Amino acid sequence: MKISIIGTGYVGLVTGACLADLGNTVICADNNKNKITNLKKCIIPIYEPGLEELVKINVRKKRLCFTADIKEAVSKSQIIFIAVGTPSLSNGEADLTGVENVARNIALNMTGYRLIVEKSTVPVETGKWVKHTVSTFVKRNIDFDIASNPEFLREGQAINDFMHPDRIVIGAESKKARELMAALYKPLNAPLVITDIKSAELIKHASNSFLANKISFINAISRICEKVGADVMEVAFGMGMDKRIGPGFLSAGIGYGGSCFPKDVDAFIDIAQKLGCDFDLLKAVREVNESQKNMFLKKIKDMLWIIKDKTIGVLGLSFKPDTDDIRNAPSIDIIRMLQAEGAKIKAYDPSAMEKAAKALDKVKFCKDPYEACKGSDCLLIATEWDEFKELDFTRIKKMLKRPFIIDGRNIYDPAAMKKLGFMYAGIGRRAVTKK
Numbered sequence: 283m284k285i286s287i288i289g290t291g292y293v294g295l296v297t298g299a300c301l302a303d304l305g306n307t308v309i310c311a312d313n314n315k316n317k318i319t320n321l322k323k324c325i326i327p328i329y330e331p332g333l334e335e336l337v338k339i340n341v342r343k344k345r346l347c348f349t350a351d352i353k354e355a356v357s358k359s360q361i362i363f364i365a366v367g368t369p370s371l372s373n374g375e376a377d378l379t380g381v382e383n384v385a386r387n388i389a390l391n392m393t394g395y396r397l398i399v400e401k402s403t404v405p406v407e408t409g410k411w412v413k414h415t416v417s418t419f420v421k422r423n424i425d426f427d428i429a430s431n432p433e434f435l436r437e438g439q440a441i442n443d444f445m446h447p448d449r450i451v452i453g454a455e456s457k458k459a460r461e462l463m464a465a466l467y468k469p470l471n472a473p474l475v476i477t478d479i480k481s482a483e484l485i486k487h488a489s490n491s492f493l494a495n496k497i498s499f500i501n502a503i504s505r506i507c508e509k510v511g512a513d514v515m516e517v518a519f520g521m522g523m524d525k526r527i528g529p530g531f532l533s534a535g536i537g538y539g540g541s542c543f544p545k546d547v548d549a550f551i552d553i554a555q556k557l558g559c560d561f562d563l564l565k566a567v568r569e570v571n572e573s574q575k576n577m578f579l580k581k582i583k584d585m586l587w588i589i590k591d592k593t594i595g596v597l598g599l600s601f602k603p604d605t606d607d608i609r610n611a612p613s614i615d616i617i618r619m620l621q622a623e624g625a626k627i628k629a630y631d632p633s634a635m636e637k638a639a640k641a642l643d644k645v646k647f648c649k650d651p652y653e654a655c656k657g658s659d660c661l662l663i664a665t666e667w668d669e670f671k672e673l674d675f676t677r678i679k680k681m682l683k684r685p686f687i688i689d690g691r692n693i694y695d696p697a698a699m700k701k702l703g704f705m706y707a708g709i710g711r712r713a714v715t716k717k
C-alpha cells in the first residue's frame with residue numbers, strides 16, 4: 283500500500299520504518315526541515331535500538347523516503363497517518379494545533395479518496411473535529427474516511443512493540459476504512475479491536491491512565507511499607523502473581539515521566555472535566571506522582587541533612603532505560619530541586635546526556651558512573667539502566683565522600699548494600715539499620 287506518515291518523531295518514524303519493512307511504500311513527512319535533511323542521509327534524531335538499521339534497509343530498498351513537502355506526501359498516498367505531537371497546554375488540555383494543521387493540509391492537497399488515520403494520542407471526539415476540518419477544506423466531490431489507530435509502542439522497545447503488539451485498535455466509521463486498516467496490519471497477525479472512532483480514542487487515554495494509576499498505587503503502598511517496615515517489592519510481587527492484577531507497572535520509585543503518561547493523564551482529566559465527569563481518581567494519581575519527587579528529596583535530606591554546597595552524583599537522566607528521552611523525566615525535576623537548594627550535580631547516563639545538557643544548567647556530565655561518584659557526598663539512582671545494576675561497589679565506596687546511596691528505582695538489595703558498608707535507602711524497602 284502507499285502510505286504517508288505526517289510527523290516523523292518517535293511514533294511517526296517507527297511506524298513509517300516498520301510499515302515499509304512490511305512491504306508498503308512509505309513517505310515520512312515532517313515540517314522540521316532540518317530533521318528531514320538528516321533523515322535523508324539516514325541520520326536518526328533519536329536513540330531507539332534497531333531503528334537506524336531498519337531505516338537504512340528500507341531506504342535502500344526504496345520503500346521508505348522522507349520529505350518536508352506535505353503536498354507530495356498527501357498526493358502520493360492512499361492512507362495518511364497523523365503522528366504529530368499533542369503536548370499539554372498549561373491548563374493540562376491537549377494542544378491539538380498540529381493535528382488541526384495537518385488535517386487542513388491534507389484536505390487542501392487531496393487528489394482523490396484518502397483514509398486519514400489519527401495515530402497521535404488525542405482526546406475523545408478529536409476524530410469528529412478532524413472530519414469537520416477536512417470537510418471544510420477539501421475540494422468538492424472528493425471522498426475520504428477518518429480512522430483512529432492509537433499507538434501503544436514503548437520507547438526503547440518500539441520496533442518490537444510495533445511488530446508484535448498485544449492488540450491493534452482500529453476505530454472507523456465505514457466498511458472501506460475498516461477493511462483498508464485490517465489489510466494493512468494483516469502481516470502482523472495480531473488481534474484486532476475494531477470499534478468506533480470515539481471508543482478507539484478512549485482506549486488509548488484509558489490504557490495510559492490505568493498504567494499510570496498502577497504506578498501511583500504502588501507508590502502509595504510504598505509509603506505505608508516505610509511506616510510499618512514492610513517491603514514494597516515483596517508486596518508488589520505478591521500482588522502481581524494474581525492474574526487479575528499482573529506484575530507490570532508495579533515498581534515503586536520516583537514516579538512515571540516521559541512524553542506520554544504525564545500529558546495523557548492531564549489531557550484525560552481535562553476532557554473528562556469538560557464532559558462534566560470529574561475524574562477525581564485520576565487527579566489523585568497525578569498528585570501521588572508529583573509528591574513522589576518531594577518524598578525522594580526528603581530521603582536525600584534525611585541522609586545528608588544539609589543540601590547546600592554538597593556534591594550529589596546522579597546515575598540516570600532518561601525517564602526510563604533504553605531511551606535518550608528526557609521529556610518529563612523525574613531526574614530532571616529532582617536535579618533542579620537539588621540545585622535550588624544549593625547542591626552541585628555530577629551526572630551520568632548511557633545515552634541521555636546530550637539532551638539533558640540542553641535542559642539543565644551547571645551540571646557536570648561524567649564519562650562513566652564512577653566519575654559521577656568521585657568526590658560526591660551521596661549517590662542517587664534515577665533511572666534503572668541495566669549498566670547500573672553491575673557496578674563495582676568496592677570502588678564506588680572508595681570514591682564517594684560518604685557511603686550514601688539513595689536508590690529511586692529499587693535496583694539494589696538493601697541487605698547487600700548494608701553488607702558492603704553503605705547507608706542505603708530505597709523506596710518502600712524494609713528499613714536498613716543506620717551506621
Ligand SMILES: NC(=O)c1ccc[n+]([C@@H]2O[C@H](COP(=O)([O-])OP(=O)(O)OC[C@H]3O[C@@H](n4cnc5c(N)ncnc54)[C@H](O)[C@@H]3O)[C@@H](O)[C@H]2O)c1
Pocket residue numbers: 288289290291292293294311312313314317365366367368380383384401402403404433434435436437541542
Ligand atoms: N513517544 C511515545 O512513546 C508514544 C507512544 C504512543 C503514542 N505517542 C503519541 O504519538 C504522538 C507523537 O509522539 P512522538 O513522541 O512521536 O512526538 P515527537 O515530538 O517525537 O514527534 C512529533 C513530530 O511531529 C512533527 N510535527 C509537528 N507538527 C507538525 C506539522 N504541522 N506538520 C508536520 N510535522 C509536524 C514534529 O516536527 C515532530 O518531528 C503524540 O500524540 C504521542 O502522545 C507517543
